Amino acid sequence: MSTTDIILQQLANGLIMGSFYAMVALGYTMVYGIIKLLNFAHGDLYMVGGFVGFLILSAISSLLGESWTAIVCSMVLSMLAVGMLGVIIQRVAYRPMLTAPRLSILITALAVSMILSNGVMTITDGEYMAFNTDLGFDGLDFGNVFISYTQLALVISASVLMVILYLFVNKTLYGKAMRAIAIDQDACKLMGINVNKIIALTFFIGSSLAAAAGVMAGVYYGSLHFSMGFVIGLKAFTAAVIGGIGSIPGAMLGGLLLGLLEAFGTQIPFIGSEWKDVFSFGLLILLLILKPTGILGKTEIERM
Amino acid sequence: MNTSSNTSMVANIANWLQHQHNRLVVLLVMAALAMFFPLIANNYMLEVLTNAWFYTILCLGLNIVVGYAGLLDLGYAAFFAVGAYTTGILTSQFGVNFWLTIPAAVFCSMVAGIIIGGPTLRLRSDYLAIVTLGFGEIVRIIARNLEITGGASGLIGIDRPYFFGIELSQGIHFYYVFLILAIIACFVSYRLQNSRLGRAWQYVREDEDAAEAMGINRVGVKLYAYVIGAMFGGVAGAFFAVKMTAISPETFTFSQSVLILLGVVLGGMGKIPGVIIGAFALVLFPEVFRDLGSMRMLVFAIVMLVIMLYRPEGIWPRGKS
Numbered sequence: 001m002s003t004t005d006i007i008l009q010q011l012a013n014g015l016i017m018g019s020f021y022a023m024v025a026l027g028y029t030m031v032y033g034i035i036k037l038l039n040f041a042h043g044d045l046y047m048v049g050g051f052v053g054f055l056i057l058s059a060i061s062s063l064l065g066e067s068w069t070a071i072v073c074s075m076v077l078s079m080l081a082v083g084m085l086g087v088i089i090q091r092v093a094y095r096p097m098l099t100a101p102r103l104s105i106l107i108t109a110l111a112v113s114m115i116l117s118n119g120v121m122t123i124t125d126g127e128y129m130a131f132n133t134d135l136g137f138d139g140l141d142f143g144n145v146f147i148s149y150t151q152l153a154l155v156i157s158a159s160v161l162m163v164i165l166y167l168f169v170n171k172t173l174y175g176k177a178m179r180a181i182a183i184d185q186d187a188c189k190l191m192g193i194n195v196n197k198i199i200a201l202t203f204f205i206g207s208s209l210a211a212a213a214g215v216m217a218g219v220y221y222g223s224l225h226f227s228m229g230f231v232i233g234l235k236a237f238t239a240a241v242i243g244g245i246g247s248i249p250g251a252m253l254g255g256l257l258l259g260l261l262e263a264f265g266t267q268i269p270f271i272g273s274e275w276k277d278v279f280s281f282g283l284l285i286l287l288l289i290l291k292p293t294g295i296l297g298k299t300e301i302e303r304m
Numbered sequence: 305m306n307t308s309s310n311t312s313m314v315a316n317i318a319n320w321l322q323h324q325h326n327r328l329v330v331l332l333v334m335a336a337l338a339m340f341f342p343l344i345a346n347n348y349m350l351e352v353l354t355n356a357w358f359y360t361i362l363c364l365g366l367n368i369v370v371g372y373a374g375l376l377d378l379g380y381a382a383f384f385a386v387g388a389y390t391t392g393i394l395t396s397q398f399g400v401n402f403w404l405t406i407p408a409a410v411f412c413s414m415v416a417g418i419i420i421g422g423p424t425l426r427l428r429s430d431y432l433a434i435v436t437l438g439f440g441e442i443v444r445i446i447a448r449n450l451e452i453t454g455g456a457s458g459l460i461g462i463d464r465p466y467f468f469g470i471e472l473s474q475g476i477h478f479y480y481v482f483l484i485l486a487i488i489a490c491f492v493s494y495r496l497q498n499s500r501l502g503r504a505w506q507y508v509r510e511d512e513d514a515a516e517a518m519g520i521n522r523v524g525v526k527l528y529a530y531v532i533g534a535m536f537g538g539v540a541g542a543f544f545a546v547k548m549t550a551i552s553p554e555t556f557t558f559s560q561s562v563l564i565l566l567g568v569v570l571g572g573m574g575k576i577p578g579v580i581i582g583a584f585a586l587v588l589f590p591e592v593f594r595d596l597g598s599m600r601m602l603v604f605a606i607v608m609l610v611i612m613l614y615r616p617e618g619i620w621p622r623g624k625s
Contacts, residue, residue, distance in 0.1 A: 110565075
């Protein structure tokens with residue numbers, strides 16, 4: 001393979017990984033923007049979303065087979081179910097803690113994350129689940145660069161979801177309420193905005209995006225494991241920080257950028273794929289130290 | 305009705321414990337029990353209790369960071385790993401005497417504490433949590449991929465140490481080793497709590513800006529908390545390496561860090577007796593409820609959530625202050 005081919009292939013790989021990261025990062029950033037909570041459980045919602053999608057797909061495969069229609073159906077249902085799960089988590093675990101010290105709410109979020117991942121581990125006995133689809137392996141072949149239709153479809157559906165989200169946040173009244181709460185929660189209450197409802201809505205949207213990414217990851221990798229949420233959670237957080245935490249376009253940009261950086265980073269000699277995670281975590285640490293506001297984030301003076 | 309009589313009993317005990325004199329009596333009785341325990345224990349009980357003392361040291365170390373200074377550290381296992389690997393590599397590959405590797409292990413974990421703490425302690429507390437998490441993973445992945453650390457299978461055949469000509473190899477030897485270390489850790493924690501630095505930590509934890517306005521070097525005292533916590537982990541790691549004679553990267557996973565954090569949270573952040581109880585609960589619980597098996601972490605996580613929601617100060621009763 002020539003250098004150009006490698007670059008093109010890595011570009012494609014980076015964009016696919018990047019769109020997963022971006023979708024999970026969006027949930028992080030939305031929740032962070034609205035209630036300043038680092039939702040550790042977000043990566044696990046992605047994992048749960050994958051498993052729920054898998055269950056629904058197995059249930060309806062007798063009717064619809066394992067074709068695109070069935071996958072889209074199971075993705076939508078999984079988004080609804082995991083969105084509800086996100087709302088329940090917010091209601092049970094986070095809402096009572098909003099006025100507590102930051103340390104307490106972080107530990108609470110960590111506990112929720114552990115409950116989700118270990119719960120799924122108990123249910124699945126820690127086994128890998130094969131996510132079978134009959135999408136085939138056809139694709140666009142450009143000489144040495146190969147992009148399957150599945151990959152193409154994943155990137156397109158991720159983009160569609162992100163555009164819908166962008167329009168929702170910027171063009172609707174609910175989106176306006178979300179942005180208002182991010183700025184001043186008390187003032188919103190005085191203006192008659194139902195703050196708790198909007199926060200719940202934010203959790204619903206963030207969690208369902210994570211679930212969509214989880215189902216897509218299942219389709220892409222062909223298998224699911226309870227531990228898959230941990231690393232992607234960390235990486236999506238990295239992506240959110242790269243773009244500027246709290247900023248929705250920032251999360252999309254950050255996700256794509258991280259995907260590309262990772263794809264090319266592993267091509268550098270001495271940095272094999274076993275160092276891929278070290279590369280992204282190192283990047284995260286450097287970024288937090290050097291530019292914690294990210295690319296599109298606003299500088300704000302805050303209590304530490 | 306039952307619960308109300310229970311709480312009043314707890315309150316009575318707590319009240320009784322308020323007096324310095326009574327506390328000392330309890331402490332001495334407990335110390336005596338711990339000292340003479342091996343006389344009546346079988347090997348299994350000895351092993352479990354040794355483990356409990358070991359977690360006591362780790363939890364007390366993390367307590368300095370989380371309980372005293374109020375910083376969330378999700379990668380504490382990394383410091384423990386640095387200590388264990390320093391001792392493991394020096395004894396098994398360079399033939400250094402074990403006792404000489406302890407200062408090296410302490411030094412290396414301190415350096416790790418400074419490397420990760422120095423630049424990141426200026427960050428917001430939730431960023432710090434995620435950086436420590438990433439750091440913990442980095443240390444584990446490095447240990448798994450380097451040759452000197454034995455790769456994924458880890459280091460094996462670490463020599464047992466000699467203490468005045470006696471080879472420390474029996475369960476009872478390590479019981480006393482870890483008991484003594486735990487007592488030292490308690491003593492150091494206790495002295496730190498009431499020191500100038502301890503009060504500075506408390507101030508920074510409660511109100512960072514006010515503390516800084518009073519002339520406390522915010523980043524400086526946090527760094528002290530980090531480095532001292534790392535030292536506890538380093539020492540515990542060094543002794544862990546010779547007790548197990550083999551260490552592998554999978555001992556130092558994220559779950560390990562969470563487990564240690566749970567010990568601190570369970571008993572009560574910042575309270576020494578609480579942290580000891582937390583560490584014991586951590587070790588004894590899975591032994592008592594054997595049937596749980598792989599559900600252990602799930603149950604622990606639920607306990608952690610319930611504690612944070614209903615009793616964030618932990619199971620140990622609140623002190624006078």
